[in-house]
Amino acid sequence: MLEKMDLKKKMEPEEAKKLLEEASGKLGRLQRECRNKGIPVMIVFEGMGAAGKGVQINRLIQALDPRGFHVYTSERSNREERLRPFLWRYWTKIPEKGRIVIFDRSWYRSVQADRFDQEMSEKKEAAGKKMEVDYYDIRSFEKQLTDDGMVVIKFFLYIDKKEQKKRFEKLEASKETAWRVTKEDWLRNKEFDHYLRINEQMLEATDTKYAPWTLVEAEDKNWAAVKIMSTVCERLAYALEQKERQEQSGEKEAEAAPREAFLSDVLAGVDLSKTLSREEYKEQLDKLQKKLEKLHNELYRKRIPLIIGFEGWDAAGKGGAIRRLTSHLDPRGYQVNPTASPNDIEKRHHYLWRFYRDMPKAGHIAIFDRTWYGRVMVERIEGFCTTEEWQRAYGEINEMEKHLTNAGAIVLKFWLHIDKDEQERRFKERMADPAKQWKITDEDWRNREKWEEYEVAVNEMLLRTSTTYAPWIVVEGNSKYYARVKVLRTVVEAIEARLKELEG
Template identity: 40%
Template structure:
């Protein structure tokens, strides 16, 4: 890719001054429409050799655009807060809202390239990282975030000369330097080769690379402005109508009956009051001991509670809370997205709740809402909820790779037991707040939810984040099974440390 940049590109100062007002006017008009629509956001990844002018380009963009909807997102060595979480967490935390533009210095590419060049892992690991980046960027694109990836290119000789000048001469203004750790010529050559490989693998339809010659600053800035105008125009363009679904072929064989994963559960399982008291205390003690251990400080625990309405999620979470240090956990109830959450990618509100290592987050309902309630109620398109299975698996794999233990539970009860619990809530004053008209309406959609649960378990139960189906008809049995599963998962994970 870099070979194509070896033709010198220049633009006179006079020519640049003549075209600059048109660039600025075009950018402001397009940005104004982006802000008004609030449908998409743009992430500009500014990459390139030190001395290529990343800081100058950043300042030029602030001079051209409405700075009120422009954010600079800079990343260097991880802070203590960032180090305590998965590496990609800090990028999720800072995700701009729809209508905003974020300019990123020190993106996920910098981290991947630096690790590959400095730590010299095998090429397979680097390739795997790049493919994970592709999936991440594809997901962002599907959720309305346009990623504009710029590499400001300098010939190696020119880059070395500029780097030498930066090192020896006094700087009259701040200089954006990202590659101080890559000091030798040999490492910088390896960096260029690795960057070329990264471009080859990660220049996709959803997020292509744009390489811009940075030898001449006027040409560089004019090209950045032109490319950004094209990107803004794409961001505000009407969405293409969805393609009509294919016409299904006529069945040539009898259709097999649909099988629900919940139908195999034995909902008659139960514990007596005396058995329950002994077993729940034993499992709570195990969790207390494991969560307080030195080994857990390098780990984290994420618990997901899903299930039928009135299946006992809240009361089970209460028994788990009793086993945990209140300073080291939080319960996150998930409901209808807020305005702040709606203008960002779907997983944003969950990524920002990922606990620090040594801590626990308990999700009372979760990201699985996209493939459950949003699917059944029609709040998400078939394309969105079908896509979500893979996005969820990637999310959970990233948590697992960062040392987190994931425990996911579906609490199952029968329709008859749910009706009995609903009726009890209507008559008990302090439980009445838990029951809504929507809960009664949802009972009519029981078969649809059962089908959605089956698909969810089939497509997202992985070795690193398996689903546990809980027979919750008897609350005693269900609570003990949940806490025992968490204790077992923690014990197994900490034994590996």
């Protein structure tokens, strides 16, 4: 694609000025409309070194209301970021509804410049393999965001080898700017064709209908500025049109067709009579906790992140299980993240945003007390999202967990299961105990009335999102002793299995 570009494209300063002024007024208007309609926008700038990304971004933002945008510069990733999946740093920065985020370099950096650096340092084969996985993760990232209503605009600024060389030399000639040109920059210029091929592959692999690339001939700054500004205007206008059409045709369109009744009943097969005596419990608990304490050290040393999600009926014993899991762990290495209803800011983001934020660094454990599965349970049942949205969520969640495991994480999800009678018994017990009364609210009783609806949702969830890389473990929970030990044992075994894998 790149080599076929006509780099002789030019525009007279006077004409460019006129067009930019027009576009600028238009862009301001479009920005305000997008804010009113709650459309989030992400604009990505990639391209060759010295192609003028900085100048172009600055021109673009002069036309924007500063209350509505934010520019992020992707420098080399910091330690916090390197210890997490590579998209984590971008997930945490996505715009909320109605806002614009501009990325000067982006998630493409790792499949472009970083790849080049790796290939140059003779890690060629490993680099190639990693790329395929990264492309998959990137496409899924952009798909999830655009499915959620975001506009993603991607620019690639191109100049050729000769022009780049000229610009580097000019930068180096001045005392103030010489430091901007690095050894790596010169290497990329010298090995321009190789670098070009990497960029071509990247563009091919990630040029999608929902997030297409716009290639920008960047030798002439005026031409580039007009092309960029016009493209942003067009894309925003189109998004607004679409939004309007959607609103006019009513919310109906957004609703997916009803599906066939869901038949498979995972929960029915659970044997709730499993139990453990107090002595067995004490003994096994003690043994497993001590083992876990040691394994926690190993996780840390081998830099393996561990993600554990807890779901289950109210009063199924999530809190107790979590306490037994953590009571011997070093608090510096784990975090319990309780999930409540989303707050204002969280509601204005993609529903997975707040969970990404709490994902553990490599070597750490993150325990979620209720999880992202709320989307296909409470949000589905209470109508907090559309049918189309929760139906789409199964795939989205699987993709997120794939991304996490691609980055080396162990992902375990526990469904703590009890039957309806046991729940009633526990509710009443809590009501009778002054120290526990606060744990029971009217909402718990209301949820209980929807037990059958939840059962359908849970069954579908367990089936659709239990994967080889992130399995659901259904825990027989009528006996608390049995449940706690099963959770601990599962975690211990999962870590041991991974450590063995790494050794082998």
